[in-house]
Amino acid sequence: MKKIVVACGSGVATSTAVNSKIKDLLDSNGFAGTYHIVQCAIAEAPSQCADADLLVATTVPPADLKCDFVSGLPFLTGMGRADAEKKIVEIISK
Structure with a gap:
């Protein structure tokens, strides 16, 4: 299972929009069920990315x-x- 971290300044506004678009992209490319997305503020990104594949x-x-x-x-x-x-x-395909 691939871990994707989606972050913005507060972890609420723009990251929500990007999160939705990434889900659509990955699901339409056959990756449904092979990843999970964690949404957070950029300040939390270093700790969230410790075991993540992508920020x-x-x-x-x-x-x-x-x-x-x-x-x-x-x-x-x-x-x-x-x-x-x-x-x-490409990153999720690795």
């Missing part, structure tokens, strides 16, 4: 990050979204 954040990633990182901003703006989606699928 998707709408802010700057923490310096001491122990997992792969993909910016969540493309899921909000649309710019660069295809590249972000491709990277997430």
Whole structure:
């Protein structure tokens, strides 16, 4: 089971929107049931990422990050979204 951490400044607003879009992306690519998503504030990301495969954040990633990182901003703006989606699928496919 892959663990994905989705973070934003407060762990509520933009991370909720990104979380939904990541679920749709992964489920439509055949990954339903193979991952779980933890949503949190960026301040909690280092501890949540200790055993995670991926952090998707709408802010700057923490310096001491122990997992792969993909910016969540493309899921909000649309710019660069295809590249972000491709990277997430590649990481989850490992």
